[in-house]
Amino acid sequence: MARTAIWTSISTALTNDIAEGRYGPGDKLPTEAALSARFGVNRHTVRRALAAMADNGLVHARRGAGVFVAQTPTDYPIGRRVRFHQNLSAAGRAPAKEILSLETRAADQREAESLEIPAGAAVHVYDGLSLADGQPIAIFRSVFPAERFPNILSDLDETKSVTAALARYGVADYTRASTRLTAKQANATQALHLRISEGAPILRSVGINIDTAGMPIEFGHTWFAGDRVTLTVNNS
Known part of the structure; x- marks a missing residue:
């Protein structure tokens, strides 16, 4: 049985956090360091999860500021x-x-x-x-x-x-x-x-x-x- 990729699990967990209202439109997500500590992985894995969420339009990165939940248009x-x-x-x-x-x-x-x-x-x-x-x-x-x-x-x-x-x-x-x-x-x-x-x-x-x-x-x-x-x- 194939195992779910760790970055996919992280993406799913963060997506659920957004869906359940822990982070609202425009809110800043925790830093890569904080997410790495939360999930027990390196920053590269966190970065891949966030990139997948960005591709789905759930979050966006602001240069030098962090990653934010996408707002309603x-x-x-x-x-x-x-x-x-x-x-x-x-x-x-x-x-x-x-x-x-x-x-x-x-x-x-x-x-x-x-x-x-x-x-x-x-x-x-x-x-x-x-x-x-x-x-x-x-x-x-x-x-x-x-x-x-x-x-x-x-x-x-x-x-x-x-x-x-x-x-x-x-x-x-x-x-x-x-x-x-x-x-x-x-x-x-x-x-x-x-x-x-x-x-x-x-x-x-x-x-x-x-x-x-x-x-x-x-x-x-x-x-x-x-x-x-x-x-x-x-x-x-």
């Missing part, structure tokens, strides 16, 4: 008004953003067409990471016409909020003119930022935001970690 509405902080707060999550890069460059053809500016006109580009309760859920890129919003990069650096930065230019409200959703696989860079495996499923959203006069003000891409966000479509 965050509901994220996609409609006429898409507001990151409001969406996350409404879902009971703590929103945060990290800036990856801020740059000014010439618009490519698609950016120019989407923003209705001349080909090669200057645009400001904001690349960042969106987090919920400290866990990365999406990478985003927002592109703005530089002529209309000359100093928006410094405003974004200060506020970390597109809505707040646009308000400084008199844009009191803006809405989504179009959204295109596509299923993709994470490339190496995306996987690194989102702390997922290369090739893991992600959802790409491409959208154009307009002001109250109907003028395009932002062309954006967002790449959501597929297992951390549930995109919901509404008309509000």
Whole structure:
């Protein structure tokens, strides 16, 4: 009779701990050293058990922080008004953003067409990471016409909020003119930022935001970690 592999038994025991509520969504599991002592095995065996649980979507590792129980996917509405902080707060999550890069460059053809500016006109580009309760859920890129919003990069650096930065230019409200959703696989860079495996499923959203006069003000891409966000479509 074949014996059950030790790492499989450890994975089953920890999975049962989660199922019985000993560790809830977002909770940190004991360290590898503590688990090694609990089960009387070496760290390599514990690591293999945790890797199997991660493959099943039960836990995820945060570099330098440990292994955490996976959270219930965050509901994220996609409609006429898409507001990151409001969406996350409404879902009971703590929103945060990290800036990856801020740059000014010439618009490519698609950016120019989407923003209705001349080909090669200057645009400001904001690349960042969106987090919920400290866990990365999406990478985003927002592109703005530089002529209309000359100093928006410094405003974004200060506020970390597109809505707040646009308000400084008199844009009191803006809405989504179009959204295109596509299923993709994470490339190496995306996987690194989102702390997922290369090739893991992600959802790409491409959208154009307009002001109250109907003028395009932002062309954006967002790449959501597929297992951390549930995109919901509404008309509000």
